[in-house]
Amino acid sequence: MPLRLGPVKFPWGEKKSHEDDPYWDFFINAPAADLANTVIQMIRNAPEGNVFPKKAELHTPEITSTHVKGMAQYFGAELVGIAKLDGVASRPLQPEADPPRAVAAEGQKEDPENALPFAVICAVHADYDPRTAPGIGGQVPVQNGLFITFVLSAWIRELGYRATIMRNADADALAAKAGLGTLNSRGRLVTRQFGTGVFVADAIYTDLPLAADG
Template sequence: MSDRKPAEWPANIRPEKTQDWDAFKESDTEAGIQVNDDFERFEQRNDMFCRSQWDEKIATKAAMEFWRGHRKPNFRKGDGFRQRDFALRNASWVMASSIMERGFSEGIREGFTDDIKQFHPPDSNKVKIESVEDMTREIKQVAKYFGADLVGITEYDERWVYTSKFNVRTKEESPVALPEGLTSVIMVGHAMEYDIIKSMPSALASTAVGKGYSTEAAIVMHIAQYIRNLGYEAVGSMNDTSLTIPQAIKAGLGEYGRHNMLITRDFGPRVRISKIFTDMPLYHDKPIKFGVTEFCEECRRCYEACPVDAITGGPPTNSGHNKSNVDGVEKWTTNCEKCFGYWTALRTDCAICMRVCPYNKNFSKWYMRAARWLAGTALRKLMLWLDIRLGYGERDMPQKWWSGDYQKLK
């Protein structure tokens, strides 16, 4: 336990600005992102997972049990929390954990606090790009080929890059060392299965999260290596290095929801997001709008369903609840301390807010696409009423998944 004591933090020296932040105002407006004058870049050590390593308030006994549960199945009695549920969840993490833990002795957690190390550096022969349009299409095709469900490209914007990164072993900070000359960020979305998420919260349903991370680790490494093989810089990244949601919105992957998640057209909030920073010349996508903001203004399902009142039912605000929130951006902000406290009590992640969200649907069905269309019109209240009336968002018992009922329905 000694290495979990709060560290004496060195003064955090904020990196110099290397970009003109005012130049992003136009694209911010287009994306519906309002960044105010008091905005400051986020320090990675303040995210909840890092705080659980150094902040006494967060590094509770329950938090330690939560982390230990990832190493050995944690036994509880309820459906969805038995040994087989934790065994499946932990098995789903194997690929992501194998990448994450290879630098563990040095306190490096690739994909979580540190970017993913390159396998081979950029080829010395840089291919000449005759058409940026063709190259952009090609990169998206390659990303899809490797398994990406969604791909969009946005400008490199240092405002979202963390001021420093956190070392889990030394509890110290170090600079985020990205290559110079980056111009673009390729944002990649990875869908999680609808059926299993219906039993959130449970260790069983968290399998979708672990599987998502394991899948995205492989996909992001493939894409980054392809770009490096063409002679360009490419840094693969998951939760590390920068905030993802503002970049995903700007890259046209979806809109921002009251529950602080990205809501995509094709998978709703049921996506994980990874990214590749690159200097390859690429065109940037435009943000998309399909009525989420207006729908969230009417809907409060996530707010009402959250067991610890972590989600706001009010309007967007400029400042958050605590140091784990980003200040200076006008948005709905979740109280991450309350949320993470509930995760640690469960010994696994929660995502009730994802389950109940009316955008959490199987959009391969035509009537779900019709419901999404309705949600984007002036009849959104009708869609919300129908959604509740028809029982969408209710929890399925984990046993239903184990019994193979979903497979029988396919």
């Protein structure tokens, strides 16, 4: 009779097992002395690729949204939602601006041809809040989120549609708008799956025809 083994649990894989480990505290909380020792800056500094000149033939926005979410999950996203952008937020923005600025001048009529009407929101589970855990380990959710949004936005551009990662967008608010959870009193996302233990990656603004959630 074959022997069936249950799931193996390693004690060092749990957050509580590291509470008295000074090396782990350094890993989670000590900022990198040289940012070249992290991949975060490498991904953020990578140039955005070109949009393929011919648009791919798509299904309905609902089916396309399902494909986008499935692709995001394949890349590692644990929660994915789509929010409809309104007003100035739907115009093409300058990602490097702080805060991002609409290209269209104030009061100028928006050109529908240049609008980016949707935001794709991806989130990952986070044992430590990257906002308060600046170490290489504490920034792992940021690293994972950057990888997901970088590859997903590249895939959308290869389909012939614009996709820009917006670092300064209010990702938590957009995540709530996309139905991923609700905002607490501090404006942080609270999800059914992970509570507040979640990190929302930079939003992807796109003109890919999608169906909004929420």
